[in-house]
Amino acid sequence: MAVHFFVDIDKILDRKKMSLTELADKTGVCRQSLYKIKKSKKVTFSTLNRIANSLGETDWEGLVSAEFKSSGKIIR
Secondary structure: OEEEEEEOHHHHHHHHOOOHHHHHHHHOOOHHHHHHHHHHOOOOHHHHHHHHHHHOOOOHHHOEEEEEEEOOEEEO
């Protein structure tokens, strides 16, 4: 079984009741970069830290999700 952790922009937007544009304005991370993170689910620690600090997040579970891959099936 493999575990893959990723930044879940949709989860952040849902929890914070924000749009992508609002998140960009609040974090200072441009909308295009957030959109790329949303699609690729990849982010640098620097950008993740910027998002976390801007949103007052101290718990990584509010920003990151995990997928478990077992026998070709993805479990979220």
